[in-house]
Amino acid sequence: TDASVHQELTDGFNLVIDALKLNGIETIYGVPGIPITDLGRMAQAAGIRVVSFRHEQHAGNAAAIAGFLTKKPGICLTVSAPGFLNGLTALANATTNCFPMILISGSSEREIVDLQQGDYEEMDQLSIAKPLCKAAFRVLHAEDIGIGVARAIRAAVSGRPGGVYLDLPAKLLSQTLDAEKGAKSLIKVIDPAPAQIPAPEAVQRAIDVLKTAKKPLIVLGKGAAYAQCDDAIRQLVEKSGIPFVPMSMAKGLLPDTHPLSAGAARSTALKDSDVVLLVGARLNWLLSHGKGKTWGAPGSKKFIQIDIEPKEMDSNVEIVAPLVGDIGSCVNALLGHINADCPPPPAEWTNAIVEKRNANIAKMATKLGKNSIPMDFHSALGALRTIIEQRPDAILVNEGANTLDLARGVINMYQPRKRLDVGTWGVMGIGMGFAVAAAIETGKPVLAVEGDSAFGFSGMEVETICRYNLPVCIVVFNNNGIYRGTDTDPTGRDPGTTVFVKDSRYDKMMEAFGGVGVHVETPDALSRAVNEAMDSGRPTLINAAIDPEAGSESGNIGNLNPQSVVKKK
Numbered sequence: 001t002d003a004s005v006h007q008e009l010t011d012g013f014n015l016v017i018d019a020l021k022l023n024g025i026e027t028i029y030g031v032p033g034i035p036i037t038d039l040g041r042m043a044q045a046a047g048i049r050v051v052s053f054r055h056e057q058h059a060g061n062a063a064a065i066a067g068f069l070t071k072k073p074g075i076c077l078t079v080s081a082p083g084f085l086n087g088l089t090a091l092a093n094a095t096t097n098c099f100p101m102i103l104i105s106g107s108s109e110r111e112i113v114d115l116q117q118g119d120y121e122e123m124d125q126l127s128i129a130k131p132l133c134k135a136a137f138r139v140l141h142a143e144d145i146g147i148g149v150a151r152a153i154r155a156a157v158s159g160r161p162g163g164v165y166l167d168l169p170a171k172l173l174s175q176t177l178d179a180e181k182g183a184k185s186l187i188k189v190i191d192p193a194p195a196q197i198p199a200p201e202a203v204q205r206a207i208d209v210l211k212t213a214k215k216p217l218i219v220l221g222k223g224a225a226y227a228q229c230d231d232a233i234r235q236l237v238e239k240s241g242i243p244f245v246p247m248s249m250a251k252g253l254l255p256d257t258h259p260l261s262a263g264a265a266r267s268t269a270l271k272d273s274d275v276v277l278l279v280g281a282r283l284n285w286l287l288s289h290g291k292g293k294t295w296g297a298p299g300s301k302k303f304i305q306i307d308i309e310p311k312e313m314d315s316n317v318e319i320v321a322p323l324v325g326d327i328g329s330c331v332n333a334l335l336g337h338i339n340a341d342c343p344p345p346p347a348e349w350t351n352a353i354v355e356k357r358n359a360n361i362a363k364m365a366t367k368l369g370k371n372s373i374p375m376d377f378h379s380a381l382g383a384l385r386t387i388i389e390q391r392p393d394a395i396l397v398n399e400g401a402n403t404l405d406l407a408r409g410v411i412n413m414y415q416p417r418k419r420l421d422v423g424t425w426g427v428m429g430i431g432m433g434f435a436v437a438a439a440i441e442t443g444k445p446v447l448a449v450e451g452d453s454a455f456g457f458s459g460m461e462v463e464t465i466c467r468y469n470l471p472v473c474i475v476v477f478n479n480n481g482i483y484r485g486t487d488t489d490p491t492g493r494d495p496g497t498t499v500f501v502k503d504s505r506y507d508k509m510m511e512a513f514g515g516v517g518v519h520v521e522t523p524d525a526l527s528r529a530v531n532e533a534m535d536s537g538r539p540t541l542i543n544a545a546i547d548p549e550a551g552s553e554s555g556n557i558g559n560l561n562p563q564s565v566v567k568k569k
């Protein structure tokens with residue numbers, strides 16, 4: 001018999017699946033369609049969990065936060081052109097937030113795209129993706145799939161993590177190849193995110209600056225949470241005795257109730273400190289670019305910065321001690337010197353922080369605990385604060401304006417990587433994608449606290465949550481609008497530009513797909529409904545009526561909005 005007749009074959013479909021499995025990829029988030037419908041089916045049949053969404057942006061957000069939670073690249077699979085474009089927002093957001101993900105999109109054949117001959121969903125996707133992500137690759141030959149997947153994985157997680165685009169033209173998937181040759185073409189990536197050790201002289205320089213501090217402060221960024229060197233971070237704070245301020249997604253690295261937590265005294269800590277150690281925190285808009293009144297008198301600060309990206313140094317202000325390397329290696333290198341060379345900060349500084357913190361917590365406490373109708377943000381958040389305190393391993397997803405900004409300060413976190421929110425870009429719409437992936441990747445219960453506008457960006461995914469029966473409890477803070485529910489149209493023709501249908505009932509949406517819907521008007525009722533949801537593990541949506549008059553425009557960042565000074569006659 002002719003050996004070629006019985007030659008065992010593989011093909012592009014199988015090589016993509018085998019390459020992902022070989023590299024420990026267990027889940028794909030996506031939306032089916034030409035040319036990748038069968039790729040999804042075959043991946044599922046091969047044992048990869050394939051989670052199908054209703055819109056690619058949310059599948060992409062799920063992949064991105066899966067990357068943040070696992071340090072393995074989250075995989076988002078989309079169709080060509082419009083599906084690819086829908087995934088780009090998530091890919092760009094992942095790159096901005098340094099979440100490792102790979103957007104894999106089917107695409108049109110090069111020969112048709114390059115001659116612009118009008119293919120089905122024709123688009124030069126690789127060129128369009130490149131400016132929005134960390135790296136982008138296209139594979140044309142089946143024998144290159146192993147290399148393509150390996151490069152995408154390494155690009156996503158090495159150095160500063162980020163989004164990677166991998167372009168797979170339709171014909172590639174059905175290309176056949178000798179099975180043995182195919183197997184040999186696959187690569188299991190070795191050490192995809194290599195440790196990057198800081199130079200000893202850089203460590204010494206940082207210690208020398210730290211030694212001069214009378215009012216030192218540690219700022220923990222979400223990079224410190226991503227690094228999963230939790231014990232080293234805890235030791236850095238506790239051995240040095242230096243107060244710390246966690247950025248939003250770094251909350252919980254040490255409990256917000258920790259004696260050295262300066263989160264509730266953030267303004268004082270930033271303004272009055274003299275040496276600031278930044279750990280995986282960039283001096284971007286969230287930290288007022290390291291200058292201005294937030295940081296006290298000009299030139300009153302010395303910044304030590306730990307970051308894996310050398311180009312981050314001096315991005316906004318001078319960094320007197322750049323410490324370049326992965327966070328675990330850098331923090332462990334510093335630990336070798338703490339105490340031996342660096343005495344704890346003067347009690348006058350740490351006491352000043354504690355005093356301010358306790359005063360601010362007491363002031364906030366007066367706003368919590370009211371069992372009033374209508375609820376306002378604080379009374380509703382007070383109920384959720386208690387629940388997270390009682391259920392510290394639940395994951396909190398949070399977006400909105402008031403709903404986001406107030407929750408950040410009211411709801412304490414107790415464990416690392418439990419608060420997932422809008423991150424560096426302040427992008428709305430991450431809610432349901434993050435909730436799905438948090439439940440899938442961790443198996444933990446998820447509490448998604450959503451502004452009603454923010455929820456609307458991904459609300460259709462409640463069907464996805466029901467379909468996979470995920471332990472997600474969504475609380476929609478329904479104040480009938482964006483920021484508030486009170487705007488009106490001065491012409492009287494239409495509703496105001498930022499208001500929604502009055503007294504809407506988002507809980508009915510969840511019931512439409514077999515989930516549990518609850519409408520609540522008091523904090524006590526809210527508590528009961530959330531506890532029931534978290535005990536049952538059933539997909540639940542709680543429509544929490546919030547006073548439309550409560551809250552302020554754009555939460556805490558209204559100052560970023562340009563104002564018109566021209567008064568029309």
Ligand SMILES: Cc1ncc(Cn2c(C)c(CCOP(=O)(O)OP(=O)(O)O)sc2=O)c(N)n1
Nearest residue numbers: 400401402403426428451452453454481482483
């Ligand atoms: C993708 C996208 N679109 C629009 C915005 C602007 N925006 C929008 C539309 C927000 C929603 C605020 O309304 P909400 O109902 O979610 O929250 P509160 O009413 O509790 O403030 S917060 C915010 O910055 C955004 N950040 N991201």
Ligand SMILES: [Mg+2]
Nearest residue numbers: 451452481483
């Ligand atoms: Mg709202």
